[in-house]
Amino acid sequence: MRTFLVCSLLLAVAACRRPSTQFAAMLTPINQPADYIRYLKSGDELVAVGNDPEWSLMVNSSKGQIRFKSTAGDSLATAIPERQTDADGVIRYNVPLETGSLNVVFRPDSCLNTKSGQRYDYRVQVDVRGKNYIGCGVSLQKMALLQDIWVLTNFQGKTITASGPRNELPRLEISLTEGRVTGTTGCNRLSGSVRADTRQIQFGPMVMTKMACADPVATFETNFLNALVQPFSYEVANGKLTLLRNRQPMMVFKKVD
The missing domain is CATH 2.40.128.270 (Lipocalin)
Structure with missing residues (x-):
């Protein structure tokens, strides 16, 4: 053959x-x-990015970790708390930190990253110790x-x-x-x-x-x-x-x- x-x-x-x-x-x-393959290989199930300043957030259940990185200097890695999912599909994480807190909200809605031109499935808001970051996100579970x-x-x-x-x-x-x-x-x-x-x-x-x-x-x-x-x-x-x-x-x- x-x-x-x-x-x-x-x-x-x-x-x-x-x-x-x-x-x-x-x-x-x-x-x-x-192209989400690098995130899939890492086991990331939720990914979010934003601009001005540039930032990224990954939620990885296999590692039990949320990672946040910003060019503004707010970078951290912390254990994943219990995931909260509202009836309308909104995903929330609330993490107490040594100083302040990390609050993450994934809201189902078409979201365009104006810098890359890529369209995402969620509008994302991240609050890190009182600083607010807005961007787009995606769930890779499917x-x-x-x-x-x-x-x-x-x-x-x-x-x-x-x-x-x-x-x-x-x-x-x-x-x-x-x-x-x-x-x-x-x-x-x-x-x-x-x-x-x-x-x-x-x-x-x-x-x-x-x-x-x-x-x-x-x-x-x-x-x-x-x-x-x-x-x-x-x-x-x-x-x-x-x-x-x-x-x-x-x-x-x-x-x-």
């Missing part, structure tokens, strides 16, 4: 061709996923849940059953920290790149094995690969990953236990 580069997912099961300029553009959407093995159960509204020469369901194993996805179409093995942020996920380009697949498996494989060309929005809940396009479910996966 040998592998070949899928030069165009639209012709995934055909002979390999040199990629066209048009297809390269399709793999690079106007709005690339924001992104962290993406990193798992997912088996396809529904494709474009139709239930998927095991098929192909291996009698298996299509599967994706997502590792955002490595920027890689591996898996199977139900017939051929695949691997490639993946990027995601809190709003969207983008796959490709892909490498896959070149095993001949009879219909209807071959037709499904082509449709499956075609669907992976463009970015998706996504939802992760109750052991299910739903990939959506224009707010409509395109694929539903179940987490492998």
Whole structure:
């Protein structure tokens, strides 16, 4: 068995061709996923940044620590207190310090960082010993849940059953920290790149094995690969990953236990 580069997912099961300029553009959407990988690798679940003065805040439950750093000189690391979440989704942390206190509020609302041009999911207010900092923030908990093995159960509204020469369901194993996805179409093995942020996920380009697949498996494989060309929005809940396009479910996966 040998592998070949899928030069165009639209012709995934055909002979390999040199990629066209048009297809390269399709793999690079106007709005690339924001890059939170370094925070994900560190285990940070909440991140906030601000300007004038520049500051950053990270909440890391695995290390049990809140870290705050400012170019104005207010920098500290302290243990995480109990998290308070209001009915409207507002997240609060109140930390008594030796002198004064640290108060953090993440309020759900679209927030644009005017310096970087990046859009965030929260408006954030940080009060450090009476000094007030305003900025934007994000929760990476949903992104962290993406990193798992997912088996396809529904494709474009139709239930998927095991098929192909291996009698298996299509599967994706997502590792955002490595920027890689591996898996199977139900017939051929695949691997490639993946990027995601809190709003969207983008796959490709892909490498896959070149095993001949009879219909209807071959037709499904082509449709499956075609669907992976463009970015998706996504939802992760109750052991299910739903990939959506224009707010409509395109694929539903179940987490492998």
